[in-house]
Amino acid sequence: MEIAKSLQQIPSSYIREILAAASDKNVISLAGGLPDEKTFPIDLMKPMLESLSDMTEVFQYGATAGYGPLLEFLGDYYQLPESHIAMICTGSQQGLDLIARAYIDPNDTVVMEAPSYLGAMQVFGLVQANIVTVPQTECGPDLDALEVVFFEQSPKMFYAVPDFHNPTGVCWSLETRQRVAELCIKYNVALIEDAPYRELRFSGDAIPLTSDFCPDHSIVLRSFSKIASPGLRMGAVTGKRAYLEPLIKVKQGADLHSSVPMQALLLGLLQHDNFELHIDKIRALYKTRYQKLFAELQRQLPETCELKAVDGGMFVWLSLPECDTFALAKTLLANGVAVVPSPVFYPAHDKAKAALRLNFTNATPDELEEAVKRLAKVLQEQVG
Amino acid sequence: MEIAKSLQQIPSSYIREILAAASDKNVISLAGGLPDEKTFPIDLMKPMLESLSDMTEVFQYGATAGYGPLLEFLGDYYQLPESHIAMICTGSQQGLDLIARAYIDPNDTVVMEAPSYLGAMQVFGLVQANIVTVPQTECGPDLDALEVVFFEQSPKMFYAVPDFHNPTGVCWSLETRQRVAELCIKYNVALIEDAPYRELRFSGDAIPLTSDFCPDHSIVLRSFSKIASPGLRMGAVTGKRAYLEPLIKVKQGADLHSSVPMQALLLGLLQHDNFELHIDKIRALYKTRYQKLFAELQRQLPETCELKAVDGGMFVWLSLPECDTFALAKTLLANGVAVVPSPVFYPAHDKAKAALRLNFTNATPDELEEAVKRLAKVLQEQVG
Numbered sequence: 001m002e003i004a005k006s007l008q009q010i011p012s013s014y015i016r017e018i019l020a021a022a023s024d025k026n027v028i029s030l031a032g033g034l035p036d037e038k039t040f041p042i043d044l045m046k047p048m049l050e051s052l053s054d055m056t057e058v059f060q061y062g063a064t065a066g067y068g069p070l071l072e073f074l075g076d077y078y079q080l081p082e083s084h085i086a087m088i089c090t091g092s093q094q095g096l097d098l099i100a101r102a103y104i105d106p107n108d109t110v111v112m113e114a115p116s117y118l119g120a121m122q123v124f125g126l127v128q129a130n131i132v133t134v135p136q137t138e139c140g141p142d143l144d145a146l147e148v149v150f151f152e153q154s155p156k157m158f159y160a161v162p163d164f165h166n167p168t169g170v171c172w173s174l175e176t177r178q179r180v181a182e183l184c185i186k187y188n189v190a191l192i193e194d195a196p197y198r199e200l201r202f203s204g205d206a207i208p209l210t211s212d213f214c215p216d217h218s219i220v221l222r223s224f225s226k227i228a229s230p231g232l233r234m235g236a237v238t239g240k241r242a243y244l245e246p247l248i249k250v251k252q253g254a255d256l257h258s259s260v261p262m263q264a265l266l267l268g269l270l271q272h273d274n275f276e277l278h279i280d281k282i283r284a285l286y287k288t289r290y291q292k293l294f295a296e297l298q299r300q301l302p303e304t305c306e307l308k309a310v311d312g313g314m315f316v317w318l319s320l321p322e323c324d325t326f327a328l329a330k331t332l333l334a335n336g337v338a339v340v341p342s343p344v345f346y347p348a349h350d351k352a353k354a355a356l357r358l359n360f361t362n363a364t365p366d367e368l369e370e371a372v373k374r375l376a377k378v379l380q381e382q383v384g
Numbered sequence: 385m386e387i388a389k390s391l392q393q394i395p396s397s398y399i400r401e402i403l404a405a406a407s408d409k410n411v412i413s414l415a416g417g418l419p420d421e422k423t424f425p426i427d428l429m430k431p432m433l434e435s436l437s438d439m440t441e442v443f444q445y446g447a448t449a450g451y452g453p454l455l456e457f458l459g460d461y462y463q464l465p466e467s468h469i470a471m472i473c474t475g476s477q478q479g480l481d482l483i484a485r486a487y488i489d490p491n492d493t494v495v496m497e498a499p500s501y502l503g504a505m506q507v508f509g510l511v512q513a514n515i516v517t518v519p520q521t522e523c524g525p526d527l528d529a530l531e532v533v534f535f536e537q538s539p540k541m542f543y544a545v546p547d548f549h550n551p552t553g554v555c556w557s558l559e560t561r562q563r564v565a566e567l568c569i570k571y572n573v574a575l576i577e578d579a580p581y582r583e584l585r586f587s588g589d590a591i592p593l594t595s596d597f598c599p600d601h602s603i604v605l606r607s608f609s610k611i612a613s614p615g616l617r618m619g620a621v622t623g624k625r626a627y628l629e630p631l632i633k634v635k636q637g638a639d640l641h642s643s644v645p646m647q648a649l650l651l652g653l654l655q656h657d658n659f660e661l662h663i664d665k666i667r668a669l670y671k672t673r674y675q676k677l678f679a680e681l682q683r684q685l686p687e688t689c690e691l692k693a694v695d696g697g698m699f700v701w702l703s704l705p706e707c708d709t710f711a712l713a714k715t716l717l718a719n720g721v722a723v724v725p726s727p728v729f730y731p732a733h734d735k736a737k738a739a740l741r742l743n744f745t746n747a748t749p750d751e752l753e754e755a756v757k758r759l760a761k762v763l764q765e766q767v768g
Contacts, residue, residue: 001487001540001541001627002487003487004486004487004488004489005489006485006489007485007633007634010633010637034444034445035444037440037441037443037444040440042440045437046437049433049434049436049437050434052433053429053430053433056421056424056426057421058615059424059614059615060418060424060613060615061614061615090474090638090643094638097638101388101391101510102387102388102391103385103386103387103388104388105390119637119640122637126634126637127388157385225445229444230443230444230445231443231446231643232645233474233640233641233644246387249391250510252506253477253481253503253506253507254474254478254638255473255477255478255617256475256477256503256617257617259474259615259616259642260615260616260617261615261616261646261649262646265645
């Protein structure tokens, strides 16, 4: 049976392949985007896990938009205005997929920063969007380039990860957020603000969501994978009712609704008195991991490599002199360290600037030190 | 933001509307397809629910195809041949959605029986399939009509619910299964065998899956919503590896993977010593419900209505003299009983024969008796 044309255009995921190779016991992986299992708030979930067997209603079919008590809680938690609603998704990845399916016709233009999140490129690729990228600066998207694209190409939406971007770790400045919001309103472009790393800030002060400056021109994707547990597959989408109703309609065909026991479990966790304390602990842990990785990289890397500091998230972006980063990643893997080469984060691989994405949340300080040792050795030989 | 053209063609679900109205306390609903909450095997799930907090790995990201131990178990459970695999979906509804997305280009032909499952029509509608129907007889699809369609229209797939069809309750005969399998092989059409009600047989002997006669030309969708709990959103898809790999690729973009704690919970349930006994109890319960409904209908309905006996499942199909079944369903609702009129189960509403779908699994015997009383009163007036 021949597969659909839309799927034929999707390349097999390089990351999946490298992650498979990285499961070798002799390889230290900085390639994935996994939270540390030690951060899972299982103790805080335990009371609700044990209560579920008394909650018959969570085992019945549920509403497509989500479990009522959780939706009600999230309305307060995110301080949604009257005209906005929340819906629950099977991970925020599903929220993104629903947005693409509900709104994008083949050849509709979607703008992203380059580099960008691989899962978003996959999803928009599947609906055959015309993906147009703008360069990313240290403060966020290049605003002039963004306005030109908005003006010339009338895109339907701008997909962005303003907080601790995947893969670069960049956090948009307040001014950039305000300006992007203005442009979205001016050119009637919907901002799809993906915020999975927002709570993982370990330095500096929180900045408002970009969507706070254009609430009626945006949809926000929230993830509980980094602050609770990815295995639950719980995400939420918020936005004005008119934007979300088509998503609910697509979700009905996609999976009817997300697991209700998992939604009840998430609600129990979010309502737990110690949940904020738990997030503080994650931040503290990841800060030490990041500082260790950053210090080791600064100490050991050749000067031709350029390292950007981050204030949160899960990744550091290491820029390199021009080279074949796929070949480099392969050599690194053979030397016991897995990383992700930059081209996979660009819709057009050949437009990528040479760089590596390094994850710091899922390796111990000792492993991070050893990983950098292996990385530095190869980089000294190849680009030093 | 304008919605995608594919979504514009999907009518809002009449069933959702009627189900909302049916939640009125004064209405007895035979409209839904809900299992009785009393059948949820919460006692059998309790040990695993309480063990989950010791299973850190289920809270981490998982494999897209599913939780390894569950996949391994299902391989044995379904006695899959070496070349076949299982994958886990967020309900079998997602399995169907993945099949449509992985294989159907706009205008590709998909064959179904008429009437057919509404959720399948939605999903194939979203990918803009050309849905062609063949009439259903008491033994399954009209085989001559099916061969003509296979021959003339070269469909990509034939979607079917051979066991206790939704909405009609028809169970395909053995001969029909063998013949459909032959036709699928002869004309190279993939059979999508949706089997959510298969375990709900309360009379007669089990018949092999149609796919057993064409294992390499079929994909089977399994649901745990009727024998375990719909709230979990757990389904499985089985078939040859080459058929399932594209589904896994689409699922990666759709939700990365399904909830791992729910998969572990399902595995614990399937492995429980009393699980088979539990299914026997569901069958016995639904048999008494069905017998009650059937007897009351036979006793009270006007002779112009035609009732078909069923050997399992959740629905009875009540054929009526030609009339406006939408108007009838509205009148019935005003008289305190909710049912689903036949046109919603046809891709072309105007081709529907007048009938009502009646569910017997989610009302008590007293409610069933009262519902039939209300139903009969209106039918006597309108079509008696």
